[in-house]
């Protein structure tokens with residue numbers, strides 16, 4: 001007969017209870033943490049965002065079922081989160097802002113829970129042993145409120161619109177609409193079941209499963225993203241949409257969706273997204289996901305987000321440059337994901353450089369000309385004071401992270417030559433496909449492939465508060 005660990009632990013606990021007179025210390029257990037260290041932490045360990053994400057477990061899958069009524073702005077959700085405990089857990093946290101939690105169950109057994117700020121603390125009825133898989137199901141509802149940032153992020157998260165919702169959550173807005181481990185260092189697969197009033201469309205990541213089902217005046221859409229995804233890239237964008245579906249020239253599923261106000265962009269968005277996705281596969285390596293495309297909604301965000309498989313454009317006709325940017329993120333940011341926010345240039349610098357590569361590919365301005373022009377900016381330009389290799393938490397999306405980040409790649413290309421540079425891009429995406437990356441890993445790979453000491457170059461471009469010479 002084999003004893004599982006829980007059985008052994010129960011037996012040990014029983015012996016302890018029987019053997020100890022009141023006041024005795026329980027004997028230390030060999031494989032369990034002391035009781036006071038068995039609470040999962042309220043942050044995953046990003047020093048710049050200490051309360052983002054949570055410690056003590058690793059999410060494998062989110063199964064999200066949400067119903068949303070645009071007229072009342074009310075959301076009703078059930079989130080089933082499957083995770084593996086990375087330590088013994090007497091309690092653990094999820095990130096959730098606002099909304100009322102009506103019940104929490106762990107492995108189908110009701111659990112106690114409490115709220116404090118953006119933290120939902122769950123106390124399972126039984127300790128979760130390190131290494132075991134569990135499912136926590138949270139039933140919640142309310143009026144989602146987007147996150148607002150005083151710095152440079154503006155409004156993000158779940159943003160109600162007259163006909164639905166615009167959902168773009170970078171960096172930490174997924175907690176405005178579902179309980180999550182809201183930090184990019186924990187990626188997971190996702191299933192979405194989204195119910196909306198009939199006539200309204202719900203668009204999420206990945207591909208649609210089956211056809212939408214309408215009953216009782218409501219339509220349910222099911223979507224599945226079967227590749228690992230960071231929480232900030234999850235979307236359930238809802239509204240009136242015109243759709244165009246098909247596949248790219250190389251056979252990647254392609255879906256474009258536009259709000260009726262932007263119907264004139266539908267064909268252009270569809271065609272460009274397909275053309276650009278295909279081109280990036282020749283530069284960055286195989287497409288990491290099962291579909292591509294894009295969504296234009298009528299919320300005037302003035303920006304776009306690279307939501308996995310479905311970049312979201314906020315209230316404008318997306319031009320080629322921005323489509324090239326968002327689709328480059330499918331490799332840089334979405335497939336290869338940063339472990340901590342200070343490395344954001346690995347997303348934005350690369351996506352910005354992709355804009356220049358697209359321009360070069362189309363025979364317009366070359367990356368070299370773009371680089372020269374930017375490098376000529378005077379010493380007083382704020383970009384030179386902000387080292388892009390360490391994105392600042394209160395100014396994460398600073399222009400330097402984008403522009404000087406892109407320039408860093410061009411400086412690297414000049415130093416190691418086109419052949420090595422483009423080999424490096426493909427090696428980088430291949431080696432870390434679906435994984436996590438840091439700046440140090442990129443520098444190491446660049447040095448390894450080129451056989452050059454690139455420390456001075458990266459130091460000047462990424463880490464010094466002055467214009468590189």
Ligand code: TRP
Pocket residue numbers: 153155156157168169170171301303304305306325326348397
């Ligand atoms: N990553 C986006 C881009 O450069 C910019 C962005 C940051 C954003 N936070 C956002 C967009 C929140 C929408 C919502 O492509």
Ligand code: ZN
Pocket residue numbers: 325329347348351
């Ligand atoms: Zn970007």
